[in-house]
Amino acid sequence: MIENSSLASIIIFYLLAITVIASAIGVVTSKNVMLACLSLLAVLLGIAGLFIFLAAEFMALVQILIYGGTVVTVIVFAIILTNLKDFSNLKSTKQAPFAILACIAALTCLIIGIVSSPALPAKLELNYISLTFLGRYLFTDWAIPFELASLVLLIALIGAVLMVKTSREGEND
Amino acid sequence: MIDPIHYQILSAILFCIGLYGALSRKSAILILLSIEIMLNAVNLHLISLAAFSQFSQTQVALGQSLVVFVITIAAAELALGVAIILRIYKNKSSIDTDNFNLLKW
Numbered sequence: 001m002i003e004n005s006s007l008a009s010i011i012i013f014y015l016l017a018i019t020v021i022a023s024a025i026g027v028v029t030s031k032n033v034m035l036a037c038l039s040l041l042a043v044l045l046g047i048a049g050l051f052i053f054l055a056a057e058f059m060a061l062v063q064i065l066i067y068g069g070t071v072v073t074v075i076v077f078a079i080i081l082t083n084l085k086d087f088s089n090l091k092s093t094k095q096a097p098f099a100i101l102a103c104i105a106a107l108t109c110l111i112i113g114i115v116s117s118p119a120l121p122a123k124l125e126l127n128y129i130s131l132t133f134l135g136r137y138l139f140t141d142w143a144i145p146f147e148l149a150s151l152v153l154l155i156a157l158i159g160a161v162l163m164v165k166t167s168r169e170g171e172n173d
Numbered sequence: 174m175i176d177p178i179h180y181q182i183l184s185a186i187l188f189c190i191g192l193y194g195a196l197s198r199k200s201a202i203l204i205l206l207s208i209e210i211m212l213n214a215v216n217l218h219l220i221s222l223a224a225f226s227q228f229s230q231t232q233v234a235l236g237q238s239l240v241v242f243v244i245t246i247a248a249a250e251l252a253l254g255v256a257i258i259l260r261i262y263k264n265k266s267s268i269d270t271d272n273f274n275l276l277k278w
Contacts, residue, residue: 013179028207040209040210047216050221051217054180059237063244066248070248071247082258093199095196098196099193102193110189127223127225146241149241149242149245157252160252163257
């Protein structure tokens with residue numbers, strides 16, 4: 001169990017939340033693609049910190065390994081391979097004002113829904129489950145969906161390789 | 174103290190920032206980045222509700238298992254998205270979404 005009501009936990013939560021929100025705004029407004037990608041890394045690592053704060057260490061590890069390690073690398077490779085001329089000077093689209101409107105409308109609806117819903121029956125302490133328990137749960141109750149997810153991932157990766165495979169000479173795309 | 178509602182509002186804000194990025198960006202890669210932010214907001218929401226759950230340990234494990242599946246599908250989606258972007262770049266020499274109007278009528 002983790003002490004959740006101390007001043008230190010409040011300070012840590014707000015530091016992480018401000019870091020995550022500021023980096024996320026950086027991702028969606030930055031004019032430089034590489035800067036946006038590095039801001040995304042900050043968002044992902046901040047969310048991993050929040051996972052640790054929520055006593056979900058395994059999820060934090062998965063987040064750092066998969067998102068911090070793989071996703072950002074794949075996106076950097078995509079940026080390098082597409083070799084844009086306007087790499088560091090992105091323009092925004094004509095629909096940006098409408099996007100802001102849609103975003104504010106969605107945020108209003110979500111916050112009204114969150115605030116007006118009855119308070120969740122929350123505990124003061126955080127739940128902690130061991131990795132052993134999670135693994136046993138995942139491989140008994142959710143064994144078939146887990147294997148199906150691995151199959152989906154395999155097929156998606158094979159499809160991705162086939163899609164970007166360069167065709168031989170004389171062969172149509 | 175930090176209530177579940179703090180995490181709910183944080184994930185709502187993150188989701189809307191990602192939505193704005195997905196709707197307003199011109200470059201296809203940056204739309205993928207914004208979608209990753211939206212997926213992470215949902216993951217944060219699931220984990221926080223699981224962590225504060227009043228029920229048995231199984232509920233916590235359920236929340237974390239759902240996040241495992243979301244991360245798996247997000248990885249598959251990202252791989253396919255990057256493959257589609259590279260393919261379009263090879264055909265059109267551009268990843269500007271304003272040029273992809275093949276399906277427009």
